[in-house]
Amino acid sequence: MSSDSSLQSSAVINEAVQTLRDGGLVAFPTETVYGLGADAKNAEAIKKIFTAKGRPSNHPLIVHLAAPDRFDQAQVDWVPILANWARDVSEEALKLINAFWPGPLTLVFKKDKSVLTDLTGGQDTVAIRAPSHPIAQELLRKFKGGVVAPSANRFGKVSPTSASDVRHEFEGMLDLMILDGGDCEVGIESTIIDLSSGDKAILLRPGAITPSEIFSKTGVKVYLPGDVKANELTEDLPKVSGSLKAHYAPTTPLRLYAPGRVLDALSEFPDIKSRVAVAVWDSDSCLGDDGHPSAHFEEVEVPSDSAAFASRLYRSLRDLDQQGWDLILFPEPPAGEEWDGVRDRLQRACFGSGPSSSSHVSN
Ligand code: TXA
Numbered sequence: 001m002s003s004d005s006s007l008q009s010s011a012v013i014n015e016a017v018q019t020l021r022d023g024g025l026v027a028f029p030t031e032t033v034y035g036l037g038a039d040a041k042n043a044e045a046i047k048k049i050f051t052a053k054g055r056p057s058n059h060p061l062i063v064h065l066a067a068p069d070r071f072d073q074a075q076v077d078w079v080p081i082l083a084n085w086a087r088d089v090s091e092e093a094l095k096l097i098n099a100f101w102p103g104p105l106t107l108v109f110k111k112d113k114s115v116l117t118d119l120t121g122g123q124d125t126v127a128i129r130a131p132s133h134p135i136a137q138e139l140l141r142k143f144k145g146g147v148v149a150p151s152a153n154r155f156g157k158v159s160p161t162s163a164s165d166v167r168h169e170f171e172g173m174l175d176l177m178i179l180d181g182g183d184c185e186v187g188i189e190s191t192i193i194d195l196s197s198g199d200k201a202i203l204l205r206p207g208a209i210t211p212s213e214i215f216s217k218t219g220v221k222v223y224l225p226g227d228v229k230a231n232e233l234t235e236d237l238p239k240v241s242g243s244l245k246a247h248y249a250p251t252t253p254l255r256l257y258a259p260g261r262v263l264d265a266l267s268e269f270p271d272i273k274s275r276v277a278v279a280v281w282d283s284d285s286c287l288g289d290d291g292h293p294s295a296h297f298e299e300v301e302v303p304s305d306s307a308a309f310a311s312r313l314y315r316s317l318r319d320l321d322q323q324g325w326d327l328i329l330f331p332e333p334p335a336g337e338e339w340d341g342v343r344d345r346l347q348r349a350c351f352g353s354g355p356s357s358s359s360h361v362s363n
């Protein structure tokens with residue numbers, strides 16, 4: 001990934017650092033999606049993020065930290081770094097960190113008292129991650145502090161995976177400095193694990209790093225929220241904004257179809273006679289025996305490998321959304337944990353999609 005660094009010169013990154021120090025916003029690439037960054041110690045700058053995104057102030061932000069250099073593969077001592085942000089960092093937490101940071105894993109801890117509640121949405125916990133994208137790392141290292149960064153999209157909309165997506169998202173609304181790091185490799189947001197309850201690691205948002213991978217690399221068992229007794233979960237505040245039923249949504253209606261059941265998905269839209277984009281697995285040569293009137297459909301191939309699918313999911317949704325289809329159909333992702341991240345995003349995108357999506361989302 002080092003070639004991505006060359007997309008932005010040191011001088012541009014220095015300017016971005018100065019913008020953050022001055023309380024401004026900087027959009028920057030991470031390996032998952034582009035983030036909209038601000039100084040995590042500046043309440044006014046944090047407020048600008050919520051305003052720009054149209055995000056309710058009780059939806060907490062992730063603090064992004066620089067990963068110190070590893071010399072000779074030696075393990076980095078994260079304890080003093082985390083001490084500025086988190087309390088009760090357990091042995092289990094350090095196992096996850098040593099295995100997956102920098103990378104697409106966010107961990108939720110009890111917060112240190114110095115962490116602004118403006119960024120935690122009033123909660124006593126804080127979400128932290130060290131992104132691996134070289135531009136994000138250079139920015140964070142030079143800034144020498146924490147940077148809060150939600151995905152750089154308007155609240156509830158599809159997350160951006162390129163610099164031009166970010167530009168498009170805030171065009172005419174916000175004069176924003178955007179660091180260009182090319183297309184994001186992972187393509188969906190980081191996996192979030194809640195470690196704040198002390199004993200159990202709980203999956204709050206599925207992503208590229210799965211519970212099985214965590215278990216096999218660290219021996220730490222990750223529980224799903226459904227595995228944990230209701231009284232152990234605090235439901236009063238939205239822990240993960242992506243956990244709203246509607247999120248990541250295009251303006252064009254989007255639905256999923258079961259294998260070979262395109263016409264069933266269409267039955268909800270009896271008036272649509274044409275302009276339907278149907279995503280099909282690249283492993284299938286055609287839609288099968290649905291007998292649909294092919295003149296009304298256009299097939300768009302999507303990868304049948306889960307990582308490749310994730311990497312292009314938001315790109316496809318944005319592109320299809322701009323092409324003026326009446327309806328977009330995607331195949332239901334197959335069963336299997338490696339598909340959980342994209343299944344989660346697609347289901348929420350379906351629920352929030354359509355011209356009136358913003359009214360769903362704000363609920
Ligand atoms: O991959 C990512 O995580 C990207 C890149 C930019 O780093 N960021 C991202 O941020 O997805 P955002 O704000 O779009 O989503 C962060 C999620 C939110 O849904 C939020 O509710 C959750 O993290 N979160 C933040 N702080 C939390 C906390 N203290 N407890 C539980 N969930 C938290």
Ligand code: MG
Pocket residue numbers: 150151159
């Ligand atoms: Mg987001």
